[in-house]
Amino acid sequence: MYFGEFVFLEFSRKNLSDSDYGIPELKKYPMPDAKHVKLAIKFFNYVEPKYEKELATNIKKKIKQFNVTDINYSEKNRFFKYYNPEK
Numbered sequence: 001m002y003f004g005e006f007v008f009l010e011f012s013r014k015n016l017s018d019s020d021y022g023i024p025e026l027k028k029y030p031m032p033d034a035k036h037v038k039l040a041i042k043f044f045n046y047v048e049p050k051y052e053k054e055l056a057t058n059i060k061k062k063i064k065q066f067n068v069t070d071i072n073y074s075e076k077n078r079f080f081k082y083y084n085p086e087k
Contacts, residue, residue, distance in 0.1 A: 022055040023047070029055060034066040041071060044079040056082035 013030060022029025022040050029040045029047070040059050047055050056079060063071070063083075073079055 022058045023051050024058075026051070029058075031059070031062045034068045037062045037066055037068050038071065041073055041077065041079050044073075044077055047078075052078060053082070059083075 013027065016030055016032055018024035020030055020032050021027055022031060029043070031037045031040050037059060040055070040062075044052075044055065044059070059079065060083060062068070071083075071085065
């Protein structure tokens with residue numbers, strides 16, 4: 001839905017399965033679509049280090065699932081050490 005400059009995403013967390021979350025046990029980093037996968041990457045530096053590897057693994061799964069190819073992040077993003085687009 002579009003209102004002026006703001007886009008409101010139409011999904012409800014209650015309709016998401018555990019596999020739609022980057023960290024299922026905490027219900028954090030929802031990734032029901034490609035846009036949310038990119039947001040999870042963007043906010044990767046905010047995840048607690050103990051969940052870093054789990055989140056990276058789940059983001060990579062979603063990148064493949066949604067065929068996300070336009071991923072923009074720098075070496076300053078901690079996700080960088082987990083992801084090699086050549087693989």
